[in-house]
Amino acid sequence: MYHWKKLGRPFIPQEVQGRPWLAEFAQAPATLILDDRVRVYFSCRPKPDERGQYTSFSAYVDLDRGQLLNVLDFAEQPILPLGDTGCFDEFGTYPVSVTQAGAAHVAYYAGWTRCESVPFNVAIGRAVSTDGGRTFQKTGPGPVLAYTPDEPFVISGPKIRRFNGQWWLYYIAGRKWKMVDGRAEPVYKIRMAISEDGIHWQRQHRDLIESRIEEDEAQASPDVIFSGGRYHMFFCYRHSANYRGKDGGYRIGYAHSADGLHWTRDDAQAGLAISDDGFDNEMVAYPHVFELDGKVYMAYLGNQVGRHGFGIAELQGQL
Numbered sequence: 001m002y003h004w005k006k007l008g009r010p011f012i013p014q015e016v017q018g019r020p021w022l023a024e025f026a027q028a029p030a031t032l033i034l035d036d037r038v039r040v041y042f043s044c045r046p047k048p049d050e051r052g053q054y055t056s057f058s059a060y061v062d063l064d065r066g067q068l069l070n071v072l073d074f075a076e077q078p079i080l081p082l083g084d085t086g087c088f089d090e091f092g093t094y095p096v097s098v099t100q101a102g103a104a105h106v107a108y109y110a111g112w113t114r115c116e117s118v119p120f121n122v123a124i125g126r127a128v129s130t131d132g133g134r135t136f137q138k139t140g141p142g143p144v145l146a147y148t149p150d151e152p153f154v155i156s157g158p159k160i161r162r163f164n165g166q167w168w169l170y171y172i173a174g175r176k177w178k179m180v181d182g183r184a185e186p187v188y189k190i191r192m193a194i195s196e197d198g199i200h201w202q203r204q205h206r207d208l209i210e211s212r213i214e215e216d217e218a219q220a221s222p223d224v225i226f227s228g229g230r231y232h233m234f235f236c237y238r239h240s241a242n243y244r245g246k247d248g249g250y251r252i253g254y255a256h257s258a259d260g261l262h263w264t265r266d267d268a269q270a271g272l273a274i275s276d277d278g279f280d281n282e283m284v285a286y287p288h289v290f291e292l293d294g295k296v297y298m299a300y301l302g303n304q305v306g307r308h309g310f311g312i313a314e315l316q317g318q319l
Contacts, residue, residue, distance in 0.1 A: 001271075002315055002316060002317025003271040003272070004272040004314065005313060005314045007068065007312045008311065011061045011063075012309040020046055021057050021078060023045060025044045025056075026044060026306050027042055027044070027094060027286065028094065028095030028157075028288075028301070030159070031288065031290045033292060034062075034132070037072055037073075038064075038290075038292065039061075039062050040063060040310070041058060041060045041096050042306070043056050043096065044057055055082065056091075056094045058079050058080055058109060061074050061075070062074070065292070068312050079129075080096075083111060083141060088143050088146070089111020093112075095110055096158075097160045099161070104128050105132070107127045107129065109127065110122050110124055110156040110157065110158060111124075119184060121147075122156040123155045124169075125144060126138070127139060139199070145158075145169070148203075152174065153177075153186075154172065154188050155173055155174070156171065158171045159222055159224065160198075167194065167196070168260065170190065170208075171193070172220055172222070173189060174188045175188060178216055178241070180240070185240060188219065189207040189211075189218075190219045190220075190222040190235060192208055208233075209222075209233075209253070209265055217237050217239065218239075219235055220235065220250075220286065221234075221235055222235045225319070230257060230258055231259070232255075232289075233254065234252060234253070234254055235254075235287065236250045236253065238283075238285075245283075246283065249285075250284065250305065251267075251283070252285070252287050254266055254267055272313055280301075283301075285302075285305055286301045287299070288300070297313065298313045
């Protein structure tokens with residue numbers, strides 16, 4: 001058995017000065033390992049507008065490779081501009097996942113737009129960086145993974161991986177909007193698509209992880225690592241109602257697989273729970289697992305889904 005040792009919270013967005021577009025939140029951390037640093041991408045927000053509406057941007061913080069709680073630098077500007085009027089990413093990019101492809105870096109990101117009958121809709125776009133992952137240029141104004149008859153809304157949460165010479169994209173797809181106390185709440189499940197070129201995708205057309213706490217359990221942030229001869233997925237899940245606090249809020253789950261396609265859920269092996277106090281005493285969410293210099297780490301969100309930054313934990317034991 002193993003567990004995760006919480007090391008601390010390296011980044012608090014409220015402490016950043018001079019970037020009004022980065023006022024709060026550091027959601028969905030995802031890493032790019034560089035020679036002397038670990039670049040952690042995340043999604044943030046400026047203060048809401050006069051109508052109380054948010055936009056979201058994607059940015060990064062650079063952590064010292066030898067001491068992950070030490071911050072070296074921040075993004076000067078968002079890594080991606082928002083989309084033009086009517087585009088799928090007009091109002092925000094959240095979340096983002098980056099991988100290296102030759103001399104370039106490729107990002108898959110969720111872009112969202114506001115709706116009238118429900119709060120938002122989301123699809124997945126693609127962008128490429130040629131400056132070491134500091135800025136990205138979109139492949140085009142539209143998404144590479146959008147809605148289909150089988151996946152009609154909320155295509156989000158991309159986590160890109162390269163396994164067996166292929167591009168594997170784990171993501172979430174909306175299954176229903178559920179009315180709770182007069183508010184539309186999304187229910188989404190974990191899915192997967194495979195590509196030979198990173199542009200054209202073959203979806204698997206099925207939910208990967210069975211629900212456990214309720215039929216309308218929402219699942220997010222499916223992050224996969226290969227170790228010990230099998231695939232390991234860490235993800236988060238929540239209740240469909242009253243999930244913004246401790247009782248129904250996000251927890252981290254776990255599943256394993258021999259082929260990366262078919263999964264057995266075993267949340268008892270997740271190894272990271274809420275704390276007795278501190279920034280993660282109500283929820284833990286959006287795990288991202290990465291290997292660094294012979295060790296394995298997890299970046300994760302705490303209360304209010306990352307409003308006050310993300311934490312880092314180190315694996316104790318072997319997967």
